[in-house]
Amino acid sequence: MGLPIKNIAEILGAKVLTPCLHASREVIHAFSSDLMSDVLTGNYVNTVLLTGLSNLQVIRTAEMSDIREVIITRGKDVSREMIDLAIESEIVLLSSQYSLFRVSGILYEHGIKPVY
Amino acid sequence: MLMQFHIDGGDFVNAGKASSSIKRVLKQLNVAPELVKRVVIALYETEVNVVAHAEEGVIEALLEVEQITITVRDKGPGIEDIQKAMEPGYSTASSKVREMGFGAGMGLPNMKKNSDDLHIESEPGQGTTVKIINRLKG
Numbered sequence: 001m002g003l004p005i006k007n008i009a010e011i012l013g014a015k016v017l018t019p020c021l022h023a024s025r026e027v028i029h030a031f032s033s034d035l036m037s038d039v040l041t042g043n044y045v046n047t048v049l050l051t052g053l054s055n056l057q058v059i060r061t062a063e064m065s066d067i068r069e070v071i072i073t074r075g076k077d078v079s080r081e082m083i084d085l086a087i088e089s090e091i092v093l094l095s096s097q098y099s100l101f102r103v104s105g106i107l108y109e110h111g112i113k114p115v116y
Numbered sequence: 117m118l119m120q121f122h123i124d125g126g127d128f129v130n131a132g133k134a135s136s137s138i139k140r141v142l143k144q145l146n147v148a149p150e151l152v153k154r155v156v157i158a159l160y161e162t163e164v165n166v167v168a169h170a171e172e173g174v175i176e177a178l179l180e181v182e183q184i185t186i187t188v189r190d191k192g193p194g195i196e197d198i199q200k201a202m203e204p205g206y207s208t209a210s211s212k213v214r215e216m217g218f219g220a221g222m223g224l225p226n227m228k229k230n231s232d233d234l235h236i237e238s239e240p241g242q243g244t245t246v247k248i249i250n251r252l253k254g
Binding site: 034036037038039040041043051053056057058061063064065066089 | 135
């Protein structure tokens with residue numbers, strides 16, 4: 001069973017940077033990586049990307065990989081352009097103060113499954 | 117149907133724009149999602165390579181009944197040893213490219229994985245031409 005992205009935002013105390021966008025869409029899997037080249041090698045269904053990297057190519061990588069939810073960890077600055085591109089690509093973008101490890105751990109505890 | 121795009125070397129803000137436009141068109145044409153993904157992943161990897169290494173480049177996407185052919189020509193340093201560049205882990209990327217989350221020597225192998233046919237021709241000091249062919253099944 002999946003977890004709606006709005007519940008994930010609550011659990012993590014994360015900020016939803018793309019308000020109103022597909023908040024009830026469900027997430028089943030998660031993939032954590034700062035290496036976009038690695039993200040680009042996978043196949044994803046209902047997968048959220050967790051990353052400590054914050055730049056436009058993170059959103060592009062998600063778009064090309066059919067990843068529809070992205071969580072930027074450690075409260076890294078997210079640019080206006082990233083948010084605009086996420087909205088344009090219908091990607092739900094969240095920002096969490098927690099570390100990549102902590103976000104991964106919390107989601108794992110809540111039954112989110114690994115991709116590999 | 118033929119689509120053309122221009123890529124500026126070093127422009128990481130717009131890297132992926134062409135892949136994004138082509139993805140949208142393929143989706144509108146009801147091309148199978150798995151095939152759309154293969155085409156755009158291979159193209160996006162190529163686009164990032166052009167932005168990372170070349171001065172400029174041109175993308176041509178030709179959509180035909182039986183196949184999708186993407187040709188990317190760039191003006192740039194070229195690839196000295198294509199066979200070596202195809203080896204997983206081999207990279208000549210700058211630190212700036214690595215900071216963006218690329219440059220781990222995974223791009224060319226992933227382009228090959230996501231294309232039915234991949235042709236790379238390169239003239240060191242002149243540029244590189246990449247041709248990505250994916251066939252529509254059924």
